[in-house]
Amino acid sequence: MAYLDYVSDEILIEEVKYILDKAVAKRKAAEKEFNKNVIDPFGALFESPVFDRHAEWKESEMIRQCQKTIQNHVGTFHQKLLGHVDGWEDLGTGGVVDLVCEGKKIIAEVKNKYSTVTGGKLAEQYHSLEGLVTPKHSRFKGYCSYFVNIIPRKPDRLNQVFTPSDKETGKLCPVNEDIRVIDGASFYTLVTGRPDALKELHAVLPQVIEHIYKTVYKVKGFSISDSADFSSYFDLAYKKKP
Numbered sequence: 001m002a003y004l005d006y007v008s009d010e011i012l013i014e015e016v017k018y019i020l021d022k023a024v025a026k027r028k029a030a031e032k033e034f035n036k037n038v039i040d041p042f043g044a045l046f047e048s049p050v051f052d053r054h055a056e057w058k059e060s061e062m063i064r065q066c067q068k069t070i071q072n073h074v075g076t077f078h079q080k081l082l083g084h085v086d087g088w089e090d091l092g093t094g095g096v097v098d099l100v101c102e103g104k105k106i107i108a109e110v111k112n113k114y115s116t117v118t119g120g121k122l123a124e125q126y127h128s129l130e131g132l133v134t135p136k137h138s139r140f141k142g143y144c145s146y147f148v149n150i151i152p153r154k155p156d157r158l159n160q161v162f163t164p165s166d167k168e169t170g171k172l173c174p175v176n177e178d179i180r181v182i183d184g185a186s187f188y189t190l191v192t193g194r195p196d197a198l199k200e201l202h203a204v205l206p207q208v209i210e211h212i213y214k215t216v217y218k219v220k221g222f223s224i225s226d227s228a229d230f231s232s233y234f235d236l237a238y239k240k241k242p
Helices: 009-036 041-050 054-082 120-133 184-192 197-215 227-238
Strands: 099-101 106-113 144-151 159-161 179-183
Touching (some): 009 054, 009 197, 041 054, 054 144, 054 184, 106 120, 106 184, 120 144, 120 179, 144 184, 184 197, 197 227
Parallel strands (some): 106 144
Antiparallel strands (some): 099 106
């Protein structure tokens, strides 16, 4: 039985492995070059009471560095994975936009978290999308554009016009129905047609990660035994309040 209905197992494993490879490489680099990085000696001491011994603090610091690497690539993971859904294309890093669906006339800029782009940068994002969907001779004239926040600020579903504050004018950006902001769960549904597509992905990730560690990294007996605990974070990020 396939992991997901909207991308093949081969593609899912490939994209998950890409992220895990980054994390493994960073872990090895952190162990090898730990003392080459400038550690805040004061911060380390203030953190020390939280740990029983120095070795635990050092382990925590290396994990923190790995987490940062993973978080920097999770947005790209979603972009690449959705680019494999039938009818969708990932234009890659540095493209004029992240995702395109010519059949539905949709373009999207994908960010992993609502806080990835903040302040005046939000208006820049608006104008970037505006410059793609409004000019008469643009390839994307008549398309609907989406600014995607995979992890939203609140767990409520969001699909509305994008009108950030523009510090250049001191006003909100003009309402344009073709320039929208959307949360990750809603966007996965829009792309795949499946109401719980993002939740389905999160649910199978432990199995995929275990498969990669056992078959590719050759770690015998590897398992994420407490995956149910991790699933609670999905509900906190996306579950609708009654």
